[in-house]
Amino acid sequence: MxxxxxxxxTLGAVLxxxxxxxxxxxxxxxxxxMCVELMLNAVNLTFVSLGDALGDLGGQVSVFFVLVVxxxxxxxxxxxxVAIMRRRSGATxxxxxxxxx
Amino acid sequence: MDAAVFIVSxxxxxxxxxxxxxxxxxxxxxxxLVQSVFGVxxxxxxxxxxxxxxxxxxxxxxxxxxxxxxxxxxLGVDRAEDLDVEPIAGQRPLAVVIGAGIxxxxxxxxxxxxxxxxxxxxxxxxxxxxxxxxxxxGEALFTDHVFAVELTALLLTVAVVGxxxxxxxLAGPLQPLPVAAAAPETQGxxxxxxEGEGA
Numbered sequence: 619m620x621x622x623x624x625x626x627x628t629l630g631a632v633l634x635x636x637x638x639x640x641x642x643x644x645x646x647x648x649x650x651x652m653c654v655e656l657m658l659n660a661v662n663l664t665f666v667s668l669g670d671a672l673g674d675l676g677g678q679v680s681v682f683f684v685l686v687v688x689x690x691x692x693x694x695x696x697x698x699x700v701a702i703m704r705r706r707s708g709a710t711x712x713x714x715x716x717x718x719x
Numbered sequence: 720m721d722a723a724v725f726i727v728s729x730x731x732x733x734x735x736x737x738x739x740x741x742x743x744x745x746x747x748x749x750x751x752l753v754q755s756v757f758g759v760x761x762x763x764x765x766x767x768x769x770x771x772x773x774x775x776x777x778x779x780x781x782x783x784x785x786x787x788x789x790x791x792x793x794l795g796v797d798r799a800e801d802l803d804v805e806p807i808a809g810q811r812p813l814a815v816v817i818g819a820g821i822x823x824x825x826x827x828x829x830x831x832x833x834x835x836x837x838x839x840x841x842x843x844x845x846x847x848x849x850x851x852x853x854x855x856x857g858e859a860l861f862t863d864h865v866f867a868v869e870l871t872a873l874l875l876t877v878a879v880v881g882x883x884x885x886x887x888x889l890a891g892p893l894q895p896l897p898v899a900a901a902a903p904e905t906q907g908x909x910x911x912x913x914e915g916e917g918a
Contacts, residue, residue, distance in 0.1 A: 627829040642814035690878035697885035
């Protein structure tokens with residue numbers, strides 16, 4: 619049985635969907651961030667597998683930049699969560715509907 | 720052999736993703752995220768992307784998840800979330816419907832792309848084998864994409880500065896965030912607990 623690119627793409631789509639559903643269902647902002655990471659992982663898998671199928675290194679270059687952006691996003695997002703949680707302990711995203719400090 | 724490795728790591732990836740989705744405790748969700756990320760790293764190895772597999776383990780499992788765990792410990796938010804209550808009526812069925820829609824569109828788009836109109840093999844950056852993957856990736860990054868690499872350096876610097884500014888303690892007690900449902904008169908000075916240590 620040969621592993622074709624369609625297997626990887628299917629897995630990537632399923633993983634992306636799981637991340638998206640988690641983002642919609644969960645209320646803890648930290649877990650929502652983890653679901654975003656799952657979605658980014660799914661996209662990375664898609665990039666690498668399509669790059670492999672087309673014989674192009676561009677997919678892996680894109681994944682490199684996605685990784686950097688994910689790291690920066692996590693740093694800023696967790697900073698925001700820390701700043702919020704310090705003022706209102708145990709806040710879920712449903713409590714944070716006012717955009718002013 | 721490849722199929723066996725793919726199936727095992729796909730099961731690891733998907734069970735980790737379900738764990739993140741369903742774990743009540745944020746610490747457990749973070750550990751399930753590590754499991755999922757490791758599975759993706761194995762798939763990268765299967766695709767001969769050795770450098771990215773190493774970076775995946777180092778950056779995701781070693782830096783990002785540890786950062787999550789640091790924040791969980793720092794804030795003490797590791798209480799289990801009650802998943803039985805549904806705060807917004809119809810949120811979960813709607814989420815499942817939207818998820819099915821996302822799955823359908825992404826699956827059809829991706830599978831049509833295989834051998835489709837975008838399937839022209841590129842020739843400008845040939846893909847090496849597993850042995851010289853890191854060398855080829857480095858050459859591509861620092862010749863064709865050198866400007867973008869410099870921009871990511873700037874992006875990371877901005878992110879670090881932004882994080883420092885965000886979590887910096889200002890002088891004086893912290894004001895509680897305004898609650899959307901609260902009336903304005905409840906936000907007076909009398910009932911603000913002094914949470915911060917001050918300057």
